[in-house]
Amino acid sequence: MNSTARTPVTDQPVVLMASLAVLGVALFLQQSIAGLQYLTFVIGVGLGIALMHAAFGFSGSWRLFIRERDGRGVRAQLLLLALTSMLFFPVLGQVFPSLQAGAALAPVGTSVIVGAFLFGIGMQLGGGCGSGTLYTMGQGQVDMLITLSFFIVGATLGSAHLHWWLTLPGYGSISVIEQFGWWQALLLQLLVLTALYMLVRFLDARRNAKLNPVDWQVPSGELSQRFIHGQWPLFWGVVALAVLNFATLLVAGHPWSVTYAFGLWGAKLWAAIGGDPGNWAYWSSGYPAQSLNNSVLADTTSVMDFGIMLGALLAAALAGKFAPAMKLTRMRIFTAVVGGLLLGYGARLSFGCNIGALVAGISSGSVHGWLWLVAGFCGGIAGVYLRIWLKVDKPMVKTHEQ
Amino acid sequence: MNRKQTRLIVGAAISAAAIAVAVDHTRQRLPEPEKQLASQQAVIIIDEGEELPAENNTDCGKPAAAGRQASPCSL
Numbered sequence: 350m351n352s353t354a355r356t357p358v359t360d361q362p363v364v365l366m367a368s369l370a371v372l373g374v375a376l377f378l379q380q381s382i383a384g385l386q387y388l389t390f391v392i393g394v395g396l397g398i399a400l401m402h403a404a405f406g407f408s409g410s411w412r413l414f415i416r417e418r419d420g421r422g423v424r425a426q427l428l429l430l431a432l433t434s435m436l437f438f439p440v441l442g443q444v445f446p447s448l449q450a451g452a453a454l455a456p457v458g459t460s461v462i463v464g465a466f467l468f469g470i471g472m473q474l475g476g477g478c479g480s481g482t483l484y485t486m487g488q489g490q491v492d493m494l495i496t497l498s499f500f501i502v503g504a505t506l507g508s509a510h511l512h513w514w515l516t517l518p519g520y521g522s523i524s525v526i527e528q529f530g531w532w533q534a535l536l537l538q539l540l541v542l543t544a545l546y547m548l549v550r551f552l553d554a555r556r557n558a559k560l561n562p563v564d565w566q567v568p569s570g571e572l573s574q575r576f577i578h579g580q581w582p583l584f585w586g587v588v589a590l591a592v593l594n595f596a597t598l599l600v601a602g603h604p605w606s607v608t609y610a611f612g613l614w615g616a617k618l619w620a621a622i623g624g625d626p627g628n629w630a631y632w633s634s635g636y637p638a639q640s641l642n643n644s645v646l647a648d649t650t651s652v653m654d655f656g657i658m659l660g661a662l663l664a665a666a667l668a669g670k671f672a673p674a675m676k677l678t679r680m681r682i683f684t685a686v687v688g689g690l691l692l693g694y695g696a697r698l699s700f701g702c703n704i705g706a707l708v709a710g711i712s713s714g715s716v717h718g719w720l721w722l723v724a725g726f727c728g729g730i731a732g733v734y735l736r737i738w739l740k741v742d743k744p745m746v747k748t749h750e751q
Numbered sequence: 752m753n754r755k756q757t758r759l760i761v762g763a764a765i766s767a768a769a770i771a772v773a774v775d776h777t778r779q780r781l782p783e784p785e786k787q788l789a790s791q792q793a794v795i796i797i798d799e800g801e802e803l804p805a806e807n808n809t810d811c812g813k814p815a816a817a818g819r820q821a822s823p824c825s826l
Contacts, residue, residue: 489761491752617775644779645772655772672757 358669367663393656400484401664402579403586418556420549432591433712442531452713455700458519464698469728475688479607479702487661489672495685503693505615512630523716606705608696
């Protein structure tokens with residue numbers, strides 16, 4: 350492959366400030382909090398860099414597939430699920446007894462279906478998913494600052510209402526690892542993921558003359574430059590996210606999650622201005638109550654989220670993409686607000702976002718993750734049509750396939 | 752919105768967030784390491800046949816039952 354070397358345009362002052370911030374926070378966590386928070390923060394920084402440099406998103410990929418059947422991003426997500434499952438299942442199946450970790454199990458029920466559907470709509474309106482909102486916020490996109498703010502509001506509201514949603518019909522958690530054994534469940538899951546991959550590929554090839562690959566190569570001579578300054582091939586992002594998610598499982602004892610922290614931040618802010626979330630069912634006992642009354646830096650999900658944003662900020666500065674100029678229209682503000690609320694509320698109801706419920710759930714062998722995928726994607730379809738109705742996007746072009 | 756304005760807004764937001772974290776950290780206590788680690792490991796585990804948290808009006812904050820890992824609903 351011939352080199353098409355481009356001169357990296359780094360935002361040097363921001364790179365310096367971001368690097369100092371990362372170092373400072375890491376040292377503070379190590380010295381004043383605990384090694385666990387320090388490690389999860391560092392992992393978070395790595396996740397932020399990977400998300401930013403690989404531009405690994407769910408919302409845009411789903412929209413591209415729904416509108417144009419371009420399945421490159423969706424296929425990358427399926428590869429991520431497969432790779433993460435291969436790493437998680439043996440550990441969660443107790444193949445290595447010394448490695449203790451918990452699966453992302455959650456009840457299969459109405460709240461997951463409704464929550465994931467709302468989240469799917471929110472992804473399209475808000476302009477990002479859980480991880481996408483964090484890394485684009487870290488990149489300095491002002492509209493995503495609005496989305497994140499209302500994501501926090503929505504998650505807090507969701508935590509106030511979750512106890513009612515849990516009274517609606519549902520089952521307990523269902524783990525395929527417990528049902529079938531770890532390697533049998535892994536084999537079954539990989540078969541399903543392969544079938545989905547082939548389906549996406551088929552639909553893409555049927556509509557488009559050229560299939561966009563999940564690329565992994567870079568032009569010769571650009572390896573180190575691309576690694577530091579981006580743009581990463583998408584497959585590098587897949588591998589990085591899978592490995593760092595696995596690191597999270599081993600270090601923190603649970604898979605990577607994102608949106609619990611948003612509800613926590615919102616509840617703390619509500620308490621700070623006179624509210625009493627401690628009396629809400631959700632925050633009144635167990636870990637939620639504990640985290641509400643402890644320092645936010647003691648919560649590993651919060652610390653990882655801070656790491657993701659700082660990592661994305663650093664990566665954006667290295668790529669010369671920090672704080673881009675943008676036109677903030679009234680419609681964009683409206684969709685960011687509504688989208689953020691739906692994202693937060695939906696995530697709380699469905700026990701997580703695309704990361705905490707979809708990736709973590711499926712990779713943990715939890716059936717609720719698959720339910721989330723189906724309901725979330727349906728919500729994504731609804732969201733794409735809403736964008737057209739609101740004239741944010743042009744109508745889809747009808748083809749002979751339709 | 753030009754790039755300078757964007758950077759100003761983002762810088763202000765980051766600064767405000769850092770101040771909020773600092774205020775929260777200085778106002779709240781730190782958990783005991785063993786207690787915090789034990790309660791945060793794993794997430795919801797509601798086995799078949801068991802009551803959903805809401806049926807006990809304790810939701811995701813339900814304390815861990817004996818023999819199970821904690822259920823922090825922390826996804």
